[in-house]
Amino acid sequence: MISDACLQELNAKARDIRVLTLEMIGHAGKGHLGGAVSIADILSLLYFKRMNVKPEEPRWADRDRLVLSKGHAGTALYAALSLRGYFPREVCYTLNQNGTTLPSHVDMRKVPGADMTAGSLAQGFSAAVGMALAGKVDSKSYKVYTIVGDGESQEGQIWEAAMFAGNHGLDNLVAFTDWNGMQIDGTTDEVNSLNPLDGKWESFGWHVITVDGHDIVALDAALDEAETVKGKPTMILAKTLKGKGISFAEGKVSSHSMAYGLDEVAAEIAKM
Amino acid sequence: MTFVKDQNEMRKVYCTLLSESAKTDDRIVVLEADLMASNGTKDFFKNFPERAYNVGIAEANMIGVAAGLASCGKLPFANTFTAFATRRCYDQITISAAYTNLPLRVVGTDPGLAAEVNGGTHMSMEDVSIMRAMPNMAVFEPVDETQFRAAWDWIVSYEGPLYIRLFRKNTTKIFDEGYTFEPGKVSLVKDGADVVLFASGIMVAEALKAAEALEADGISAAVVNVHTLKPFDSEGVAAWLKKCGAAVTCENGTVLGGLGSAVAECAADNCPVPVKKIGVQDHFGEVGTLSYLQEKYHMTAKDIVEAAKAAIDMKK
Ligand SMILES: Cc1ncc(C[n+]2csc(CCOP(=O)(O)OP(=O)(O)O)c2C)c(N)n1
Ligand SMILES: [Mg+2]
Numbered sequence: 001m002i003s004d005a006c007l008q009e010l011n012a013k014a015r016d017i018r019v020l021t022l023e024m025i026g027h028a029g030k031g032h033l034g035g036a037v038s039i040a041d042i043l044s045l046l047y048f049k050r051m052n053v054k055p056e057e058p059r060w061a062d063r064d065r066l067v068l069s070k071g072h073a074g075t076a077l078y079a080a081l082s083l084r085g086y087f088p089r090e091v092c093y094t095l096n097q098n099g100t101t102l103p104s105h106v107d108m109r110k111v112p113g114a115d116m117t118a119g120s121l122a123q124g125f126s127a128a129v130g131m132a133l134a135g136k137v138d139s140k141s142y143k144v145y146t147i148v149g150d151g152e153s154q155e156g157q158i159w160e161a162a163m164f165a166g167n168h169g170l171d172n173l174v175a176f177t178d179w180n181g182m183q184i185d186g187t188t189d190e191v192n193s194l195n196p197l198d199g200k201w202e203s204f205g206w207h208v209i210t211v212d213g214h215d216i217v218a219l220d221a222a223l224d225e226a227e228t229v230k231g232k233p234t235m236i237l238a239k240t241l242k243g244k245g246i247s248f249a250e251g252k253v254s255s256h257s258m259a260y261g262l263d264e265v266a267a268e269i270a271k272m
Numbered sequence: 273m274t275f276v277k278d279q280n281e282m283r284k285v286y287c288t289l290l291s292e293s294a295k296t297d298d299r300i301v302v303l304e305a306d307l308m309a310s311n312g313t314k315d316f317f318k319n320f321p322e323r324a325y326n327v328g329i330a331e332a333n334m335i336g337v338a339a340g341l342a343s344c345g346k347l348p349f350a351n352t353f354t355a356f357a358t359r360r361c362y363d364q365i366t367i368s369a370a371y372t373n374l375p376l377r378v379v380g381t382d383p384g385l386a387a388e389v390n391g392g393t394h395m396s397m398e399d400v401s402i403m404r405a406m407p408n409m410a411v412f413e414p415v416d417e418t419q420f421r422a423a424w425d426w427i428v429s430y431e432g433p434l435y436i437r438l439f440r441k442n443t444t445k446i447f448d449e450g451y452t453f454e455p456g457k458v459s460l461v462k463d464g465a466d467v468v469l470f471a472s473g474i475m476v477a478e479a480l481k482a483a484e485a486l487e488a489d490g491i492s493a494a495v496v497n498v499h500t501l502k503p504f505d506s507e508g509v510a511a512w513l514k515k516c517g518a519a520v521t522c523e524n525g526t527v528l529g530g531l532g533s534a535v536a537e538c539a540a541d542n543c544p545v546p547v548k549k550i551g552v553q554d555h556f557g558e559v560g561t562l563s564y565l566q567e568k569y570h571m572t573a574k575d576i577v578e579a580a581k582a583a584i585d586m587k588k
Contacts, residue, residue: 028389071393096389098564103391119393120360121329151306154328185308185326192328 002220006049010216013083014044018245019269020079020092025258026265028096031104034242034255036076038180039068039147041214042238043080046145050223055085058112064142067128070149070178071118074106086113122148122155125175129165132173132233147176151183154192159204165233166205173233174226175206178213180242182253201235213238247271273484275477276445278417283312283381283440285417289424290316290349294323297428299347303327305334311351311381312440332361335378339368342376347428353387354380354396354437358403369433370408376433381440383413383473384524385557385565395557400472401529403435404502411501413437413473416446419499422453430455437473444477446497456500458508464494467580468516470509472498472531474562475522475550475571482522482576493580504534510542518583520548522576527551546586548579 002010017040025031047053051064068077075095082092094100101110105119115131118124128146135142148158165173177197185191194200201208207229211218219238226234242256243249246268249258280288290313294300302316302324317324327334331352338348351357357380358365369376380399387394403411410432414420427434446461453459461476462483471479476497483493496512498505513519519539521532532549539547552569566572 030389096391096559098560100559103559104389105391105393107392117393119391120356151329154306154330156330156332183329184306184310185304188328191306191326192330 002217007216010044010048013048014041014216015245015272016083017043017076017079019272020083020089021076022246022268023265024075024079024092024095026260026262027093029261030257030259031075031096032072032256033246033249033258034182034252035070035149035178035180036073037246037249038213038240038242038244039073039076039178040245041216042147042176042219043076045216045219045223047080047084049220051145052142053113055113058086062140062142065115065128065131065144067116067118067124067131067144067146068106069118069122069124069128069146070152071105071124074104077106077114078102078111081111081113084113121152122157125158126161128173128175129161129170132165132170133168135172136170142172144173145176146173147178149183150177150179150181150188150194150197151191153177153194153197162201162204162206169231170233171230174223174236175233176213176236176238178240179237180240182242182256184256186253198237201237205232207232207234208237209234210237210239213240214244273480277442278445280417281312281441282414282417282420282438282443285420286379286438287312287315289421291319293424293428294320297347299345301325301341301346301348303334303338303348303350305329305331305352305356307352310353310440311379313351331356332364335361335364336368338376339372339374342369342374343372347375347377349377349379351379351381353394354383354399355387355394358396358399358435362402365409365433366406370406373408373432375431377427377436378433379436379438381438383437383439384552385562385569385571386439386474386524387557388562389559391559392557397526397552397557398529399437400501400523400525400531401533404534405529408432410434410503411437413499413501415473415476415497415499416443418445418447418449418451419453419459422451423499426453426455439474443474446476446480456503456505458505459497459499461495461497464492464516466492466516467518467520467584468494468496468512469520469522469576469580470496470498470531470535471522472501473524475524478566478571478573479522479576481573482580485573485577486580491580491584498531501531501534504538506538506542509535509538513539513543513545518546518587520550520576520579520583523551524571525551526554528554546583548583550576550579
């Protein structure tokens, strides 16, 4: 359960993640905006309520982990990590600049708090399964969270990992699908439909919950439910809007990667 | 010398060539894995909807489907970024395309440092090396629009599997309209006698700049474009090695196993002479502009000049 005060705080953090993401890409001149802001609410809930982490000790062995398998949304993760105290805000504005430590795709060797490198889609998801498996092997109590894209879920590797995690009953693993219905070349239905996505995950031995991915109360309740499920990993199918919260990006396939500058950022922030 | 950019992006040229051929050659089928916009084939999808398929984000499957199509008489062109086109589905290409020796085309865009802001995960430094190591596979990297157009008939008629490494934006113009493409033969860009600069892709322009600078220092440098890394023109390369007695290789990728290795192997087999290798020196990439990364990784004309002088010194 979330108190009103906590909900307000988490919604504010989600907005902060969106604003910082918008700014970072504005400074860079272009970037993966749509799929970054579509997971802002999930990131807010994870980093500001659910996850047991120590920003001052990013490699703490017992920490909860998050693998952002859709690594192109790294900007939003960096925003969340910075807001959570892993590194200063100024670092954020170096996104994709020559010599930066913040590359467009998540990099665990460069970014404090990033638990896995991603960018070649679907590989992160398998790594998350491996982390959950290690937790079981070592009888650790940490949890592993992972976020995959719906387009990303067209990769065979997702389903290889899904089958394995299901068969091994990895109940310390909670995955989210950022179900924004879009990829680069169109809607997922146009390109190569995933339907029925819930049925697929269920048939692979997962506990499946479908929620509004921008409703922090519903997302939190889904995570509570996941904690009660034993012997199965949980997939939270988060229905989201690509570009959510940014007026010029919302609901557009073209929001995947957008070019804009600081003027647009200022105008957008004024509107918020 | 003044350098001009080609008028059209290579991906635009690619789509035009595909579309023109498809009108008369109904074997042609285009496959994409959610990068149709980046690879420039949108118009082909519009104009030939029954011969264009987007498999979604599933590169390994794309190669398998292409192999099946090829086995039924089609000529599939399967496109994605170089990193995903090669290492992501290396075994699928090896078994389903090369071992079977089926005529399909794997087209990788954004080679090496050209992935720029997509960063290290998207930079294929090793694609030439690994594709070259695959039996039956031909490897071709067009240097500019003129050469790409000139090579197109060969690309369409070549009987085995072929990997094309394609810079997708505007390239620097290297060849004039009178250029003739000889399949499997190196192309002379500039004559010279003291040192030969073997170059591929975007590094041909750097090599030309280097040759100009060397000329100012009284050194005569030849620039030879090795567009086809396989089948490799051992005869042509050996002739240049003999003539100049020292060489520098210039490639947009790792020096382990790529053009530098191919030339060094040829030298060892035919006429041992000094070979210096300009390229990525066994490390991963990172985000950055092309010029920043070329500078940082010592892949500029200036670096080629230094390497050329060092190679010439070794002759003595
Ligand atoms: C293996 C692989 N293939 C292709 C790409 C290029 N790519 C980056 S993002 C993307 C689309 C992703 O769509 P989706 O998973 O739905 O992400 P979202 O909508 O959440 O941004 C593609 C094709 C990649 N990064 N990795
Ligand atoms: Mg999507």
